[in-house]
Amino acid sequence: MTKTKAFDNEQEDQGALVDTQENKVSQGQSVPVELRSGSLITLDVGSVHTRVALFDIVEGRARFLAAGIAPTSANPPLFDVSEGVRVALEQVETISGRFLLGEGGSLITPSTEEGYGVDFLASTLSLGPPLKTVVVGLLDKVSLDSVTHLANTSYTQVIASVGLNNMQKPESYIDLIQKTRPDMILIAGGTDNGASKSVLRLVNMVGMALFLLPEENRPKVLFAGNLALGKQVHNFIKPLTSIQLAPNIRPTLTTERLEPAEPVLTDTYRSIHLSRVA
Numbered sequence: 001m002t003k004t005k006a007f008d009n010e011q012e013d014q015g016a017l018v019d020t021q022e023n024k025v026s027q028g029q030s031v032p033v034e035l036r037s038g039s040l041i042t043l044d045v046g047s048v049h050t051r052v053a054l055f056d057i058v059e060g061r062a063r064f065l066a067a068g069i070a071p072t073s074a075n076p077p078l079f080d081v082s083e084g085v086r087v088a089l090e091q092v093e094t095i096s097g098r099f100l101l102g103e104g105g106s107l108i109t110p111s112t113e114e115g116y117g118v119d120f121l122a123s124t125l126s127l128g129p130p131l132k133t134v135v136v137g138l139l140d141k142v143s144l145d146s147v148t149h150l151a152n153t154s155y156t157q158v159i160a161s162v163g164l165n166n167m168q169k170p171e172s173y174i175d176l177i178q179k180t181r182p183d184m185i186l187i188a189g190g191t192d193n194g195a196s197k198s199v200l201r202l203v204n205m206v207g208m209a210l211f212l213l214p215e216e217n218r219p220k221v222l223f224a225g226n227l228a229l230g231k232q233v234h235n236f237i238k239p240l241t242s243i244q245l246a247p248n249i250r251p252t253l254t255t256e257r258l259e260p261a262e263p264v265l266t267d268t269y270r271s272i273h274l275s276r277v278a
Helices: 012-025 081-096 141-153 170-180 199-211 227-237 258-278
Strands: 003-007 040-045 049-058 063-070 120-125 131-136 156-162 184-187 220-223 243-245
Touching: 003 184, 003 227, 040 081, 040 184, 040 199, 063 081, 120 258, 131 141, 131 170, 141 184, 156 170, 170 199, 184 258, 199 220, 199 227, 220 227, 220 258, 227 243, 243 258
Parallel strands: 040 120, 131 156, 131 184, 184 220, 220 243
Antiparallel strands: 003 063, 040 049, 049 063
């Protein structure tokens, strides 16, 4: 049985949810000018419960309006995270009197002139295992180490490392990717305007593995290597799967620079999880 919570009708068993939300955006808290015309849905998909909260701007201040909670539906018998999200959103619709879902059950964003939907969505996902990740680089102590460090800045599990030092026949790595079905492949290699042919050889191997996988099982790719190769790598991988380009995490042999690439990895991580919710 699911439970709901309205701002004006607090229930004890949802106090933790509301306290958390109200600590973030209190009734009297001013908000930045650029957000004063926007409504917000927060979505948290946990391993047990899925929680949704609705905020809007009233008289220039952020107001908490309603929240819903439902069991997370990733497990049997549904195996569909979106069902729990839908139930929680429908509870918020009932409490707030606002239509949030469009045809097909998708969240309406941005909001319409009629007041349907919301302008912003903020989501967190603590559901499920870490993303299975294959890291690809040139040298063990250089780009391969750096791309592994990048993977470790997010909730990932490195299931395989591919580099020139441990390079076996391309078929063995292609077979490895097919068998492990990673969620994501991170590629680095080549200093800025440095190595190109060796990097492209690794990218070509990744492309062959992607081509042989069913389209729905192809991992997303993030390339954080030689900047001069970014466009070429993007054009090669894009027809096969989603790819993001990040600043080179090893611009010189002696410099590791993870920070500029971390937001790109976060976006990739989020898009993978959100695709599961959708």
